[in-house]
Amino acid sequence: MECRNPKLQSSNSSNQTAEDDDQPTTRRIQRLQLHLNPPVVPPENVLELLSCAAKAKLSVNTQQLSDYMRGKHRDIQERIFDYYFKSRPDLQTPVEISMDEHRELCMRQLLGLVREAGIRPFGYVADDPAMYFAVAEAVGSVDMSLGVKMGVQYSLWGGSVLNLGTKKHRDKYYEGIDNLEYTGCFAMTELHHGSNVQGLQTVATFDPLTDEFIIDTPNDGAIKWWIGNAAVHGKFATVFAKLMLPTHDTKGVSDMGVHAFIVPIRDLKTHQTLPGIEIHDCGHKVGLNGVDNGALRFRSVRIPRDNLLNRFGDVSRDGKYSSPLLSINKRFAATLGELVGGRVGLAYSSVGVLKIASTIAIRYSLLRHQFGPPKQPEVSILDYQSHQHKLMPMLASTYAFHFSTLYLVEKYSEMKKSHDEEVVGDVHALSAGLKAYVTSYTAKSLSICRESCGGHGYAAVNRFGSLRNDHDIFQTFEGDNTVLLQQVAGDLLKQYQQKFQGGTLAVTWNYLRESMNSYLSQPNPVTARWESEDHLRDPNFQLDAFRYRTSRLLQSVAVRLRKHSKNLGSFGAWNRCLNHLLTLAESHIESVILARFIQSVQSCPDPSGRAALKLVCDLYALDRIWNDIGTYRNVDYVAPNKAKAIHKLTEYLSFQVRNIAKELVDSFDLPDEVTRAPIGMQSTAEAYSQYTQYVGF
Numbered sequence: 023m024e025c026r027n028p029k030l031q032s033s034n035s036s037n038q039t040a041e042d043d044d045q046p047t048t049r050r051i052q053r054l055q056l057h058l059n060p061p062v063v064p065p066e067n068v069l070e071l072l073s074c075a076a077k078a079k080l081s082v083n084t085q086q087l088s089d090y091m092r093g094k095h096r097d098i099q100e101r102i103f104d105y106y107f108k109s110r111p112d113l114q115t116p117v118e119i120s121m122d123e124h125r126e127l128c129m130r131q132l133l134g135l136v137r138e139a140g141i142r143p144f145g146y147v148a149d150d151p152a153m154y155f156a157v158a159e160a161v162g163s164v165d166m167s168l169g170v171k172m173g174v175q176y177s178l179w180g181g182s183v184l185n186l187g188t189k190k191h192r193d194k195y196y197e198g199i200d201n202l203e204y205t206g207c208f209a210m211t212e213l214h215h216g217s218n219v220q221g222l223q224t225v226a227t228f229d230p231l232t233d234e235f236i237i238d239t240p241n242d243g244a245i246k247w248w249i250g251n252a253a254v255h256g257k258f259a260t261v262f263a264k265l266m267l268p269t270h271d272t273k274g275v276s277d278m279g280v281h282a283f284i285v286p287i288r289d290l291k292t293h294q295t296l297p298g299i300e301i302h303d304c305g306h307k308v309g310l311n312g313v314d315n316g317a318l319r320f321r322s323v324r325i326p327r328d329n330l331l332n333r334f335g336d337v338s339r340d341g342k343y344s345s346p347l348l349s350i351n352k353r354f355a356a357t358l359g360e361l362v363g364g365r366v367g368l369a370y371s372s373v374g375v376l377k378i379a380s381t382i383a384i385r386y387s388l389l390r391h392q393f394g395p396p397k398q399p400e401v402s403i404l405d406y407q408s409h410q411h412k413l414m415p416m417l418a419s420t421y422a423f424h425f426s427t428l429y430l431v432e433k434y435s436e437m438k439k440s441h442d443e444e445v446v447g448d449v450h451a452l453s454a455g456l457k458a459y460v461t462s463y464t465a466k467s468l469s470i471c472r473e474s475c476g477g478h479g480y481a482a483v484n485r486f487g488s489l490r491n492d493h494d495i496f497q498t499f500e501g502d503n504t505v506l507l508q509q510v511a512g513d514l515l516k517q518y519q520q521k522f523q524g525g526t527l528a529v530t531w532n533y534l535r536e537s538m539n540s541y542l543s544q545p546n547p548v549t550a551r552w553e554s555e556d557h558l559r560d561p562n563f564q565l566d567a568f569r570y571r572t573s574r575l576l577q578s579v580a581v582r583l584r585k586h587s588k589n590l591g592s593f594g595a596w597n598r599c600l601n602h603l604l605t606l607a608e609s610h611i612e613s614v615i616l617a618r619f620i621q622s623v624q625s626c627p628d629p630s631g632r633a634a635l636k637l638v639c640d641l642y643a644l645d646r647i648w649n650d651i652g653t654y655r656n657v658d659y660v661a662p663n664k665a666k667a668i669h670k671l672t673e674y675l676s677f678q679v680r681n682i683a684k685e686l687v688d689s690f691d692l693p694d695e696v697t698r699a700p701i702g703m704q705s706t707a708e709a710y711s712q713y714t715q716y717v718g719f
C-alpha cells in the first residue's frame with residue numbers, strides 16, 4: 023500500500039539521517055541488544071513481512087485467512103447454527119421477552135441442543151475441553167443466557183462433580199448430568215462473601231451417629247446468593263461449606279476448611295423444594311435474564327457422607343479426616359484450581375462477543391456516509407480519522423485476543439491430559455490474566471461500538487444493548503477481574519523471587535530471564551531515538567518494549583513492597599502498591615498476547631493473510647505502546663522524536679487497516695444469523711432494507 027501520509031514519509035526519511043549520523047555506535051548497540059535479547063523473528067523474515075505489508079494495496083484472501091483463523095472446531099459450531107437457525111427457528115430468542123419466558127425458552131434451547139440436536143457438551147468437558155469451548159462460544163452467540171446456563175450445568179455443576187469428586191460420584195451422576203435429568207447449581211457465593219471464598223460461613227458438620235453431614239446456613243450473611251439454575255430449574259447443588267468434624271476436646275468441632283458437597287435441593291419427580299431448603303429468586307437482572315439465579319438457605323439439611331466431593335479430602339466412617347494435601351491452604355488452592363475451566367471459557371467467549379460487536383460496528387461504519395468535501399459525495403464514516411481511532415485498534419485487539427485465547431485453550435487441554443505441574447501453574451495465571459484483561463476490554467469496547475453507530479446503534483434490534491448487558495458480568499463472575507489481576511501479579515512476584523534464588527521460570531514467564539538482564543542497565547540512548555518505520559514495525563522492538571515495561575514494573579514494585587512491608591505489614595504494603603500491581607499484571611498479559619500474535623503471524627501459511635495479520639499485529643503493538651507512552655518517556659526508553667513517530671505510525675496503520683477492514687471482519691466468518699443486527703449485514707446493500715422492514719416499512 024502506498025504511503026499516503028506525507029508527514030509520515032518525511033519523518034521516515036529524516037529518521038534515516040539521524041541513524042546514519044550515528045551508524046557505528048548504533049550497529050554495535052544493535053549487536054549487543056541482539057545478544058541480550060535474541061530476536062523472536064529472524065531479520066530476513068521481518069523484511070519479508072514488512073515488504074508484503076507495505077505493498078500498494080493489500081489484497082486479502084478472506085477464505086484462506088478465515089480457514090487459518092477458524093481452527094479445528096468449526097464443524098460443530100456450524101451444526102449448532104444449523105440447528106437453531108434452520109431446523110428450530112422457533113427456539114430463537116426474540117428482541118423483547120419477559121424474564122419468565124426467557125428462562126423457559128433458555129431451558130428449552132438447552133434441552134433441544136442435547137436431546138434433539140444430539141450435542142452432548144458434558145462429554146467434551148470430560149474429554150475434549152477445546153471442543154467444549156467451541157460449543158460454548160457457538161451457543162453463546164445464539165443467546166448469551168443459553169451459553170451461561172449451559173456453563174452452569176456442565177462446566178460448574180458437572181465440572182465440580184468430575185473434578186472435585188471421585189469415581190463413585192462420576193458413576194452415580196454422570197449420565198443424569200449429561201442428559202439434563204440432573205439439572206444442577208454451583209453454590210459458592212454467599213450474601214456476605216463473593217471473592218473471598220475462604221470467608222464462606224455455610225457449615226457442613228459430620229454426624230458420626232447417622233454417617234451424614236448436616237448442612238446449615240448459620241446467619242443471613244451465609245445465604246447462598248446469585249446461584250445459577252437455583253431459582254427455577256436446578257435439582258442439585260454443589261454447596262461449598264466449611265467442613266466441621268467433631269473432636270473430643272473442649273471446642274467440640276474442628277474446622278477443616280471449605281469443601282464441596284452435593285446437596286439435592288428439589289424432588290426429582292415432583293420438582294418440589296426439599297425439606298429444610300428455602301429458595302428465593304434473585305429477580306430481574308441487568309442482563310442474562312434467561313438464567314434463573316436464586317438464593318438458598320439450608321436448615322439442618324442432612325446428606326449422606328458419600329456426598330462429600332472427596333478428591334482432595336475425605337472423612338471416614340468413624341469421622342477421621344484424610345487428605346493427600348497437608349494444609350487447609352493447599353487443599354483450598356487445589357479445589358479452586360480445578361475450577362479454572364470456567365475462566366478459560368469466559369475469556370474465549372468474550373472474544374466471540376467482541377468479534378460480533380466489532381463486525382456490526384465496522385460493517386455499519388463502512389455503509390454509513392455522512393458529510394464530505396464540498397460538492398462531492400458524502401464519505402463513509404470509517405474514513406474519519408476519529409472513527410478509525412475508535413475501531414481499528416479494537417479490530418487489531420480482537421485478532422490479538424483470538425490467537426491468545428486459542429493458545430490458552432490449547433494449554434488448558436494439555437494441562438487436563440498431562441497434569442504437569444509447570445503447565446498447571448502457567449494455565450492458572452494465564453487464565454486469570456486473560457479472563458480479566460479480555461473481558462474488561464470487551465466490556466469497554468461494546469460501549470464504543472454502540473456509540474460509533476450513532477442513534478441506530480441504540481436500537482435494541484442492532485444488538486449492542488443486549489450484548490453489553492449480558493456480557494458486563496463476565497468481568498465479575500468466575501473471579502472478579504481486579505482480584506484475578508492480583509493473582510497474576512502475585513505469581514509474577516513469586517517467579518521474580520525464584521529467579522533470584524536460581525530457580526526456573528514457568529513457560530509464560532520465561533522472557534523475564536532475558537528482559538530482567540536488559541532492565542538492569544539503563545535504556546539505550548541511541549535506540550531510544552530510532553524512529554524508522556522498519557524499526558518500529560520490527561517485532562523484536564515491539565516485544566522488547568512490552569517486556570521491558572513489565573520487567574521494570576516488576577522490579578520497582580518488588581522494591582516498594584519490601585520497603586512498605588516494614589511499616590505496614592504485608593497486607594498494608596500490598597494495598598499501598600495495589601494500582602502498581604494491577605498495571606504490572608496487565609503489562610505482563612499484554613506481553614503474552616503480543617508474543618502469541620507475532621507467532622501466529624509467522625505461522626500463517628498464506629502470504630496475503632500473513633501480510634494482513636502483520637499489519638494488524640503492528641497496530642496492536644504500537645497502539646498499546648502509544649497508550650502508555652508516558653511510562654516509556656519517563657524512563658527514557660523512548661525519546662520525544664520516537665514518541666512522535668510512534669503516534670504518527672499508529673494513526674497511519676489505523677488508516678491502512680481501515681482499507682482492509684471489511685475483509686478482516688469477513689474473515690471472522692460469522693453468518694448473518696449470528697450477528698443478527700440489520701445494520702451489520704454482510705451484504706451492505708441489504709442493511710438499510712432489513713432495518714426498514716424490521717420497523718414495518
Ligand SMILES: Cc1cc2nc3c(=O)[nH]c(=O)nc-3n(C[C@H](O)[C@H](O)[C@H](O)COP(=O)(O)OP(=O)(O)OC[C@H]3O[C@@H](n4cnc5c(N)ncnc54)[C@H](O)[C@@H]3O)c2cc1C
Nearest residue numbers: 208209210211215216217248249250498499500501502504
Ligand atoms: C449473574 C450472576 C451469576 C452468578 N452465578 C453464580 C453461580 O452460579 N454460583 C456462584 O457461586 N456465584 C455466582 N455469582 C456470584 C459471582 O461469582 C460473584 O459476584 C463474584 O465472585 C464476585 O463476588 P462479589 O459479588 O461478592 O463481589 P466482591 O467480592 O464483594 O467485590 C466487590 C468489588 O470489590 C472489589 N474487591 C473485592 N476484593 C478486592 C480486593 N482484594 N482488592 C481490590 N478490590 C477488591 C472488586 O473488584 C469489586 O469491584 C454470580 C453473580 C452474578 C451477578
